[in-house]
Amino acid sequence: MLQVDIDSTRTFEAVSLAIECCQCTVHSDMHLYTILVAIFWCGSVDSRKIRGISSSYKRFYREKKSYLCLDGSKIIPFEQVNDDYCDCEDGSDEPGTSACPGGRFYCTNLGFRPRYIPSSRVNDGICDCCDASDEYNSHTRCQNSCRNLGQRERAAVEGQMRNLDEGLRLKQQLIEEGVLLWREKQAQLRDLQQVAEDLQIRLEGHRRRTQGADRLKELQAGDNDAQTLTKWKSGITQKNNTVSSVFQVLDSNKDGSLTADEIQAKVFIQDQEQGLSQDEAMALLGGRHQMNLALFQLTLWDSLRAGDRLKIKGAHGTQGSLGGEETHIKAVDREWEASDMKKLEDAYDTVNMEISDLQRKLTTDYGADREFLFLNSQCYQLKVYEYTYTLCPFSEVTQKSTTGTEVSLGRWGMWSGKPDSQYSHMMYENGEPCWQGGARSTVVTLTCGTETTLQSVKEPSKCQYIMDFQTPVACQPMPKQQGIHSEL
Structure with missing residues (x-):
């Protein structure tokens, strides 16, 4: 019995014979079997083709x-x-x-x-x-093996989808944390700016007092003309009537000078029952036994205004006010010594550096929802053979050898992704010069993952590095598929 395997190779001659058979005229029943076979071949031609x-x-x-x-x-x-x-x-x-x-x-x-x-x-x-x-x-x-391959691929896709869902969930948490961190940094900036302003006022006051004291010494040591000194004192008195009023309140016996006893009688420490001690009063007078108006204006007056611990009693020995308003005289602290002036200047410079650093951080692009903000001030390491690579996002990339030598592979430059995926790549530029070449640079590719880790480091060309950095904030929702044509 003739059997036809439709999946086997058919020669061109066999096909031609089958076609001719299909077109012939049947003259005898003896050819019926042959005709049926030919028809079967004719029906299977299209499948072969x-x-x-x-x-x-x-x-x-x-x-x-x-x-x-x-x-x-x-x-x-x-x-x-x-x-x-x-x-x-x-x-x-x-x-x-x-x-x-x-x-x-x-x-x-x-x-x-x-x-x-x-x-x-x-x-x-x-x-x-x-x-x-x-x-x-x-x-x-x-x-x-298509069925088994399909099952494995579907399982892998399902695993990727679960990781994507988890990554998106973690990303949302990091976005919310980023919002709180952003507000915290803004509040910190405002506080630092207020501290800087206060320090600046204190520094300016200290400089004025120092300049006044130096001027007074020059007048007292280099000019013995009483008329010139009196004229200078008169000018200060006319310039500030408030200073004169406070001086008159403190000058109980109206002899034109202040003593430690008069300071003790008129000045008290706020929120404390006891008055000033003899030593504290002498300290306010700068160690002197008495002080005139001119010296008071240049030294004690500014010192009293600089603090917030002292108040002046009224003319009758009770807490009162000058000119109808309560006068608060600020305390004199030992920080106004010459050595403390340097401390104030150092503190002022430090605060301004912190302000500049915060302003730089707050003007950095951390993504549309500031989702990358949490990476700031963080560093991630990966050891590859004899080198340890460190990525500090928005700062620098370094390479450290086993001998301890550290090389900069680039400093934060910009986001370098394509317009439709701007936040997929980071560019770090202007690293240390490469031997017989330009400066080192690194491109960091961000990929979706449930953890934030540095995955790999490669050097495809001399002193040009590529890093794979995995983090949940790089996860993006799957786009809606409009139809796939896998054949073209």
């Missing part, structure tokens, strides 16, 4: 008298399609054979991902398609 073709191209390979090459360069008899001879320049007439050098064979791979392979791999004894369709006429026995 379209091997290696995707469903979207099948319309070009329907059974007809002629075939037009897909590039439009030639028309050939349809019998020459898949006849193991390349007729079309684009190789489109041999989708199921290896006859054309640039041809492609389509693997349907039902249950997995369809794909194209070079037609040179057809019947080469190696299973390239998971459905084994590329080895239809070879001695290699290929098993259909």
